Amino acid sequence: MKLYGYWRSSATWRVRIGLGLKGLAANCEIVPVDLRSAGGGEQRSEAHGARNPMAQVPVLELDDGRLLTQSLAILAWLDAAHPSPPLWPADPWPRARAMEIAEIINAxxxxxxxxxxxxxxKALGGDPEGWSREVIGRGLAACEAKADPTGPFLVGEEPSVADICLVPQMHNARLFGLDLAAFPALLRAEAACAALPAFLDARPERQPDAPAPH
Amino acid sequence: MKLYGYWRSSATWRVRIGLGLKGLAANCEIVPVDLRSAGGGEQRSEAHGARNPMAQVPVLELDDGRLLTQSLAILAWLDAAHPSPPLWPADPWPRARAMEIAEIINAxxxxxxxxxxxxxxKALGGDPEGWSREVIGRGLAACEAKADPTGPFLVGEEPSVADICLVPQMHNARLFGLDLAAFPALLRAEAACAALPAFLDARPERQPDAPAPH
Incomplete structure (x- = not known):
């Protein structure tokens, strides 16, 4: 398989976590698509447009050339093709709740x-950072209200698609300067994820296209 | 069950279609939440905030009081609790492709x-209609590229979550004045859906909170 993505893209990050949890990271070549390249980003190139008409990352390419976009569809595919460990809880209600939290973040x-x-x-003279803080703060507050009070993960005893979506979103929240102290269940789930190699190896700064630390 | 929603909300519309396909519409009370009410919309009321901290519709309330938000999570719950007819294709690859198209629209x-x-x-002096046409046009072009060339539905022989997301989005596209002639596979799937009572009964103008025709 090939994963077309970008080190800082949170949707790409989700797929990297899923590949790691499934033990598939070594079977998947990471192909960087530079969203910050000159001319508006490599995702708008003809080559990438042929992979994804939305001009976005991530894109998963299977060994037979089939292409799949949208991080949650890719995670669902990985889960169907490689069922263990599951990325969605098995029982209908926890499954729906994990999906709910994932979609609060994803959509x-x-x-x-x-x-x-x-x-x-920004081009309209607005305040993109203020807008982002408002949007992220509202979304994380909703996730906090929906999370299991006991944990350790957002929904139950194992990491699910909800945690996979949460971790990159928490990282983005910090980049925008949000105070996360109001979200103890989210911090707890994030800490439980941080103890797992699949989550650690998926971090943006560990990717081949990340800039060297300074 | 109760479905808190709004007649014109495309995410609420999706859930109405799912309820109809499952034969559950008569078991579900429709509770209108007026997104256009004075003061910024009833979705921002304290009562609705207790149902959904995102201050959005739809919200499904089960008979035991459990609450579920996010249209795709609600559809996944309906599909798990009432498996026939399925809203997702059974085989992994068509299933992933239906999810992909649904997420192109949903996210x-x-x-x-x-x-x-x-x-x-609009408050920043921008052009919300132009922005919307651009966003919808790009998304529908991606759906067209991903749709089955033969149909009748977007993915295979039965309506799926992809078609459920498509139909309200096509309606919105027309409201914004988009020319849909470039999307023959989408028009074909939309027409196949329009022949089904579940899709007809879910239309916005047939909802109790829709204004009387003039």
């Missing part, structure tokens, strides 16, 4: 603090 | 033409 937060929207708000 | 389009963002762009 309710991340698209609204995506680079192209922030560039649009 | 890649709908959040970027949501009322609160359009109000923000």
């Amino acid at each position: 309710g937060v991340q698209p609204l603090q995506n680079l192209s929207l922030l560039q649009h708000i | 890649g389009v709908q959040p970027l033409q949501n009322l609160s963002l359009l109000q923000h762009i």
Whole structure:
């Protein structure tokens, strides 16, 4: 397999975690797509447009050339093709709750603090950082309200798609200067994830296209 | 069950279609939440905030009081609790592709033409209609590229979560004045859906909170 992505893309990061939890990271070549390259980003190139007409990352390419986009669809595919360990809880209600938290982040937060929207708000003379803090703060408050009070993970005893979406979103929240002390359940789940190699190895600064530390 | 929603909300519309396909519409009370009420919308009321901290619709309330938000999580719950007919294809690859198209709309389009963002762009002196046309056009082009070329539905022989997300998005595209002639596979799937009572009964103008026709 090949994963077309970008070290700092939170949606790519989710897929890296999923590959790691499934023990598939070594079977998947990471192909960087530079969202910050000159000319508006490599994701808008003809080559990448042929992979993803949305001009976004991540894209998973299977060994037979089939292409799949959208991080949650890719995670669902990995889960169906490689069932153990599951990325979704087995029982219907925890499964729906994990999906709910994942979608709060995937559809309710991340698209609204995506680079192209922030560039649009900035071009209009708005305050993209303030907008992002508001959007992320509201989304994380909803996740906190939905999380299991006891944990250790957001929904139950094992990491799920909810935690996979949470970890990159918490990182983004800190980049925008949010105070996360109001979200103890989220901090607890994030800490439980940070103890797992799959989550550690997926971190942006560990990716081949990340800049060297200074 | 109760479905808290709004007649024109495309995410609520998706859940109405799912309830109809499952034969559950008669078991579900529709509770209108007026997104256009004075004071910024009933979704921001304390009562609705207790149901959904994201201050959005839809919210499904089960008979025992459990609450679930996010349209795709609600559809996944309905599918798990009432498996027939399935809303997701059974085989892993069509299943992933249906999820991909659903997420292109759910995460890649709908959040970027949501009322609160359009109000923000308008307040900054921008062009919310132009922005929306661009976002919807790009998303529908991606769906067209991903759809089955033969149909009748977007992925295979039965309506799936992909079609459930498509139909309200096509309606929104027309509201914004988009020319849909470039999307023959989407028009074909939309027409196949329009022949089904579950899709017809879920249309916004048939909802109790829709204004009387003039």
